[in-house]
Amino acid sequence: MEKGWGLTVEKSDPFTNKPVFGFNLSPRLNQSPGIMFPVNLNGREERVAPPPADDKRVFLGEVDFFADKRRSTNDTFVVKKEDVEAATRDLNVNTGLQLLTVNNGNDQLTKDDGISSDIKDKKAKKEVTSNYSTLQMHLITLMQHQKNSETESSLENQTVDGKFEDKNQENRGSIVPRQFLELAPGDPELSHSSSEERTISGSPAQNKKMIGREESPASEDWAPNKAPKLNPFKPADQPTEATMRKARVSVRARSEAPMISDGCQWRKYGQKMAKGNPCPRAYYRCTMAVGCPVRKQVQRCAEDRSILITTYEGTHNHPLPPAAMAMASTTSAAASMLLSGSMSSADGLMNPNFLARTILPCSSNMATISASAPFPTVTLDLTQQPNPLQFQKPPPTTQFQVPFPAAPPPQMSQVFGYNQSKFSGLQMSRDRIEAASLPNEEQQHPSFTETLSAATAAITADPNFTAALAAAITSIIGGSNPSSGNNNTMANNNSTDVNTNSSNKTSSFSGS
């Protein structure tokens, strides 16, 4: 196996010019250009033709932190708190971005790093988001920004020689996502005891030491959404939190099948007729692990029955098969986007600035972030045909549509053998990208960034849709990018413009 591309982003101290902080973005081997890789679609494995060999796009996969102080043991980087803080501050100043540090159980920050202890208290916890997707998103944004304001190149490439061993990958899968749910929106101080006891069922203090991680993987009680009788989840005085509690990701896709296969196992637990839609809505719950809190709703679009709307909620508490990773990541990413510490509420996302910075000139697939919905919802619309009509003025609603940013797109790559092109491609100039020896090839844990893949994978099950999607993606990603590419290119600054699509606004889920 050859090597893939890797990217190291390093932040130098403006004064000393010494690198003080950085990230290693290691692409997944199977998503590296030039490598044929297997894709598992609904059980049958297929090999996807590799992109052009000269494709140097970088797939932003795993993110590892390091600092100059890193005394690399084989598998651990030690990051000094000061470094992180300084770098973060600096980046923040230069880019306006809030950089979130990560403690994900991968390049574990060790006990003496100062951070882990910091994480212990709630305040810090709020700032420390352990969600790769979020980070990645920020990073990408950052890069874009950097590129634009090509100031003192604080970004430099350097070969990645450190190994990021993925020892505890398990963690990343389960722990990470779960956390943000607890970080949730609302008001950090006076954490609501109620929620705590529900999930932790112990004194909050108890697990201080392991705050960065999930205590026991099988937290069995996925408390029902509503927090039924036993535990009045929210103290009436916090209406916002009540409503913002959970983020959702809904995927719209054309499919004749009653349900897209997303790699997970689901058990139907209910079905209702939803108002305003002749088609019933089915409720499913993930059964891949006992306590998995993830649920999804499946419903056909009222306007166009051929469109299947699948809405995910929650984060899996267990490792996922590759095919399922994507979707899980999507939801995770979405949730984190909405709930992450950096922006404590959906408002954060609604912030034009943020959006502007986040937008990437890509894809016709749009992520719709809806604030009007009862739950913060990110809608990924995969139904669009690559037609020119898609660019229209956005609806007047409180929705912003953004070309899928960081998190999601990767998926496509997984399925189609492309890298998430869009990003890398445009955001970073070649020189910033450097080949790096791939640490471990084939980490079985797809990076968190692989988001949509499940969606895609799933959707791909449907031949019809497959064709459509393939076409769409081709037009988007296709090296010779066509239509979508160009107009976006610029459009991306004002994201809110770019947008979308036809027939059905997201009405079904956003509004009433």
Next chain:
DNA sequence: CGCTTTTGACCTGCGC
């Protein structure tokens, strides 16, 4: 037999 689906009852929040 173990699992999933079906389906009506039940719960909860919300607006009137």
Next chain:
DNA sequence: GCGCAGGTCAAAAGCG
């Protein structure tokens, strides 16, 4: 308080 709507429960039925 009442009724609606979204969501969940759980017993019974269905299935391999």
